[in-house]
Amino acid sequence: MISSDVIRGYNDTIILYLLLDHPSYGYEISKKIKEMSDEKYIIKETTLYSAFNRLQKNGYVESFYQEQSHGKRRTYYRITESGVNYYYEKCQEWEVTKEVINQFIKEVNFK
Amino acid sequence: MISSDVIRGYNDTIILYLLLDHPSYGYEISKKIKEMSDEKYIIKETTLYSAFNRLQKNGYVESFYQEQSHGKRRTYYRITESGVNYYYEKCQEWEVTKEVINQFIKEVNFK
DNA sequence: TGTCGTACTTCATCTGTCGTAGTAATTTAA
DNA sequence: TTAAATTACTACGACAGATGAAGTACGACA
Numbered sequence A, B: 001m002i003s004s005d006v007i008r009g010y011n012d013t014i015i016l017y018l019l020l021d022h023p024s025y026g027y028e029i030s031k032k033i034k035e036m037s038d039e040k041y042i043i044k045e046t047t048l049y050s051a052f053n054r055l056q057k058n059g060y061v062e063s064f065y066q067e068q069s070h071g072k073r074r075t076y077y078r079i080t081e082s083g084v085n086y087y088y089e090k091c092q093e094w095e096v097t098k099e100v101i102n103q104f105i106k107e108v109n110f111k
Numbered sequence C: 001t002g003t004c005g006t007a008c009t010t011c012a013t014c015t016g017t018c019g020t021a022g023t024a025a026t027t028t029a030a
Numbered sequence D: 001t002t003a004a005a006t007t008a009c010t011a012c013g014a015c016a017g018a019t020g021a022a023g024t025a026c027g028a029c030a
Helices: A004-019 A026-036 A045-057 A081-102 B004-019 B026-036 B045-057 B081-102
Strands: A061-067 A073-079 B061-067 B073-079
Touching (some): A004 A026, A004 A045, A004 A073, A004 B004, A026 A045, A045 A061, A081 B004, B004 B026, B004 B045, B004 B073, B004 B081, B026 B045, B045 B061, B045 B073, B073 B081
Antiparallel strands (some): A061 A073
């Protein structure tokens, strides 16, 4: 598993990535994260929904409701232009961060 | 610069790395981090010393005093066996974390 | 004499994560 | 047919780690 302190700075980025192509909603995003990380990272519901609120407050996503077949509604999120910019900034930051942390890591190869 | 939320999970690891060879103390460690990261990461004093406390509480380092020339004392930290083990665990975790986050990052190459 | 560098400590605040719990509808299994 | 699991959230409170602000104290240098 992955320590949440590491992922902390990248939850927002991960979510934005999954919104790049098309709007999505909480449950779908969480399943996608689990799947794409090969079950190595499973985001907590509370973490996810509080991230949505933060992203919205910062103007990186917009929300809208979509009624399902039988009157059930889902909250969908759509990435904004500013969200896309923020995402790409974070990607660049990530490359730098990786290099920095790598300086202090010894690669051990054993299973 | 680097966001502190990313580094959050690795401050302890970075410090332990710098103690692997020989004991050291706060100021030296902070200069080393700055230098090795090419000024891209400058650890805050409060972050550093609270990390020392945590590391000591967890048994990953031991502290001792060393008197300087004129009665000034420095607090030195020495990594323990358990600290070494923890460090290598974190190194392995880092490899996994890198892979996971990379799944959600688009590499953009522009300057 | 005053500022800079070294070497810390204390305290209070903030942010993001997480545990617990609850709601409510739909789908699947016994 | 009924119970359990899955879907799709919301609210609340606790906690850990990072940080800002401030202070202490010594030596070197100008």
